[in-house]
Amino acid sequence: MRYDIRLTIRHDYAAPVGHARHLVLVTPAHMPPRQRLLNQELTVTPPPAETVSHLDFFGNLATVVTHTAAHPRMAITMTAQILCDPLPAELNIAPALGDLSTELDSLPSLLPNAPHHFLGVSPRIPHDDGIAAYARETMESWMNVRDIVVAFGKRIHDEFDFVPGATTVETPAAEAFAAKRGVCQDYTHVMITGLRALGIPAAYVSGYLRTMPPPGQARLEGADAMHAWVRAWCGKEAGWIEYDPTNALFAGQDHIVVAYGRDYGDISPVRGVLRMSGDNLSTQSVDVIPIDAV
């Protein structure tokens, strides 16, 4: 499937901003054969004084844009064309949870893909007893690691309400968990917190969703803005799987990956520091349109 993707993020500042520096992570990842980046363009207005890109630790494309002249608003537009292949069907060959730590110990690697990065706490994923208990009680004795991931993700989907605006990008997982509602970021953070408490490596994935579903299918939640889902490690054989708790399904051809990180903080789309007060308005719009069938 080939998609045209267009993202616009607008910041309207309460007062004009002089010097500003932003780190932007919005470009779809090029990772053949799953997804091939055919072309992409990042446009920032007003035009930045400096634009420099690098690959971050996890291999995500990060772009630093710097403005030096005063400006009342900033707009970031990313357009890309991407070719997504259907993911091959997976075998359910994950180990039992009890065997996972032995498999981890036999992987002495700190490469970006290594599961060790995605265990324990990270800045936005502190340990939480409540979520840990919630995850534990989801497990059944017959489940292997992959079954646990799916059961836990589905349970979050079933018991949480998707309520845009109920939370902000700053909302801690524990708060969303207590209220049992939020948006994709909250679903994802709660799921990561629970999986890590069980000892299952879990990562945060940011990306895009196809805006309008194929005929006859329901529209997916979270398509109006950048989306987020979970990547979980199911042992050496099965490796990483991606599950979308907001929609209770495996990430498929309609999930387009932008970046992988430990939590939202590692890969939030726009990171910057504004030393100012007042209300700043930020809006985001996303269009993911299929252009032909493969």
Next chain:
Amino acid sequence: MGGASAHLLRDYRPAAGVSDELLAPDGTVRPVWRKFVEHLANLTPEEVEARFGRGDRYLRDAGVFYRKYDSAGPAERDWPLSHIPVMIHDDEWAEIRSGLVQRAELLEEVARDVYGKNTLVERGCLPPSLIAQNPAWLRPLVGTKPVGEHFLNFMAFEIGRGPDGHWWILGDRTDAPSGAGFALENRVASARIFPNFYAKTDVHRLAGFFRAFQAALEAGQDPRDGRIAILTPGPLNDVYFEHTYIARHLGLLLAEGEDLAVRDGKVKVRTVDGLKPVSVLWRRLDGTSCDPIELDPDSRLGTPGLVDAIRGGGVRMVNALGTGILETRALMSFLPKISQVLREERLALPNIATWWCGQPRERAHVLENADRILIGSAYSTRLPFDSDERMMLGRSLDAEHEGGLERLLIDHGRDLVGQEAVTLSTTPVWHEGRLVPRPMVLRVFLARTPTGWQTMPGGYARIGSAPDTAALAMQSGGTVADVWVVSDHPVSRKGMVGQRPSETRRQEIDALPSRAADNLFWLGRYVERAEGNMRLFRAYHARLAEGLTRDHPLLVAMHDLMAPGAGGRSAAMAKSFELPLESALVSAGRVRDLLSVDGAMTLQDLGDTSRRYAATAIPEDEIAQKVSVLLRKITGFAGLVHENMYRSTGWRFLSLGMSLERAASMAAVLAALAREGAPEGARDLALELGDSAMAHRGRYSGVASPTSVADLLALDNDNPRAILYHLTRAKKQISELPGASDHGRLAPAQRLALKLHTRLAVETPETLTPAKLLGLREGMWRLSDLLLSTYLS
């Protein structure tokens, strides 16, 4: 030992099973201490106290303090010097030194590996989770090569002596170690306490170490245009004093994160003359706090983009960002093996026995020895004796944790580490006229120079306040002591640092950070405002004492000048100088590195006195006299500013702040008091406030008239209380600021200063109306705003 020594040591009884620095196991005084103990024993207790007092006075006068945090909030505390130095023989020191250099080299290799290829993890020498889940492992820095090749350039080790007499490493300080400046101050103090003895004893001097490191920093500087800056967390840090001290003594720029900016991949400092390059950054700020964009987003202390600059090789960091990971406690359990693998060497100085509980064998050992093993976070970078470090004996954890210690170790072993509970050696401290043993640890500093690692010959000892080791941290009442490394041979006696070559001095001047200029300007304004209001307050109470009532027109006029809107009570009016004084102290605290010690002490003393007065009920008739005390102190500060300060750009901002405030307040005073129809006694009052009664008598015979007063206090270019005098001075200062004129064209601030000056200069005493005075005052505030927006934002 003579009888005197015996008296001194009467109560000196080291505990059993503990090594003692002073006494050998057979109870005799160790040779390295003998002369010192004899010397001390020959002093009377009164002499000893007087000498200790001399050392304390030096530290106070030098402004040495640390910031203590307790329930009452942060407070500055006197430096807790234990006056008896710790003596260590040269030969023993040589062993310590070579052990520490070996460890420094090893840690450098570990840093290179964990920020590079990670072969230590691949080869099984380090568990992957210890790195991957370690908050001190800064992922954005992985793969970056430090400018100047090395990760570590300045570090410290915390060492202690065990019961068997051997030294152990208790902690590695590799991120932003503090204490070297304090060690230097301790030395100056102890040399003053024992001046003759120190002079004739072969104690290794510390100056050479600082000179060598300074030279190393300068060697890393961009020869064309690159400054060396110390990056400090700012005045609220507990050891901010040390940052200002080192900056002053080594002639380095003191910068807070917000003083720095990253442009085109380079680090710049915001100065009154625009952005200037910084090529070396000596970091005293924790790595994670350094960049809110790529590191801790909640940090308000960092510089956005610093990581980006480092990635592009735009700045040399001392030490590299990310080296904090080497302080991880659990790393200690792997270093002995890593030393074998990487360097095929045994560690000459062992570190404190440490077991990472992520492995079954280690877990079993910790469990078996739960009575003598402390358990804490594997990732902790705190020292075992830090007051806020929580380590618990395995046995007590066993009782506390549901499921017992075994369950805890199985469930959370990777995050936990066991460490042997160490028994430290004891060293003598002075207690009620005698010596008593107290536990101690030493902090030893190493600096990388072009010829290799240099060790500070001496260091910084922390000593417990009680016989047990729990109270070692300064925050819980511990003390610090100088460390004397004593040689049997003559030592080099090159002088202390402090005399700086002129080039470094120039660096400070041309690169005055905007923040510093801003604080100096406001310091000037606040001090002057406080002084003006003190004079009003004193005059007010003098009139009250003469029998005038508070509703007398003259007193009402004064009240309105001082504190319009405030009630007529003295305490409310006193706020008109107490508050500016507090603000002045805050501003001064933020530029401590730029003020002379005398200047800072004078202000401190002024603030203390003012607070003391404010807290006590002073009878009305004594108020004038008390305020005179404050006035003498505040004019003392102004005198220091004008007589002792180098005419740097910083001085210009301070002086400008004072001039504008003084001229503006005099304009208000004259508009109120020197007008036609002012209350009786108003003109004499104006002269009193302008400290010009005597000058008036000398120049004009007869009583003060509106014109004679205006002549002397507004238009006299030779009277340092007159408005014109200060406008002339301000005009000159502004013309000497960076960028004042562009090819002969006047800059806005310069143009306004000239306009104001001309406006007043063409007046005569007869034409100068109150309205014109108030208009001028308005103009001065506009000039102040213009200066702030031009140079200081």
